[in-house]
Amino acid sequence: MQPNPPVPHTATVDANGVHVTTAAGKSRTYSGGEVMTLTQVIDLAEGAATLCQSSLETCLELVDESAELAADCEVLIAEITEKEVGANLIGKCEYLKEQLALQAAAAQKVHDQIQGGEEACRMASANAEVRHGQIFRAVADSPLTKPAERDFYNAR
Template sequence: MQPNPPTPHTATVDDKGVHVTTAAGKTRTYSGGEVMTLTQVIDLADGSATLCQASTDTCMVLADEAGQLAADCDELIAEITAKDVGANLIGKCEHLKEQLDLQAAAAKDVHDKIQGGEEACRTASANAELRHGPIFRAVADSPLTKPAERDFYNAR
């Protein structure tokens, strides 16, 4: 069974955005930020990937700092134990070390997740260019200023 052929939508533009009316009479308004060109999509994906990379670097710094502080806690626990200061202080230092280990693990986990997001953004950017770039450039380079009539597209 063949699907129904596509029906054209009408669109008008004013200072409030782009107003689209479907053949069924439903309307929707897109503000300027919702209607994007291919270049804007690619730039947004690339910018998001760059932001993700900066965030992963920050996460690794936090993980390294937490790891270093946990190592310092180990040394402090050894010194306190050697001086026989008290079990209460040793317990608090051990609890602090555990929390720092958890913080380092959480920072590493966030790093890994953001790194996956960065890869997804770069893939989306590359795919958008690969899949839609040639037709986008063909339309942008065309001397025509308006689309063809519907019969042109329906002709075989």
């Protein structure tokens, strides 16, 4: 039996915890306490994946912005060289360009790491349903409202 593909959830974080809104429109807030149900595990994993996805976009924007600023530095260096303003200013522009290249590389590295985290969260969500979904539904659908007495579990 193949699981349904994961459905994106929206998630926000504030001082009160993680607020997850499912595709069905249900909203839950997790304050960092213990997760009690399979649905909560799946929602948290999908919410974390959504947060990772927005961070990925931010990292890519930073990479692009750093590349644009480095290109601007290149133009500025050419103009300074043409006008023969001074070697000190050219050196500072070269240093700035190098720092922008380092920033772009760091943002790309963080992007790659977050991408792995997003994949892990989505996989955890899908695996939770595959591995535990049937027993979860069996318990949820059971007419029993309380666990068995201790002697039932200790019987051999």
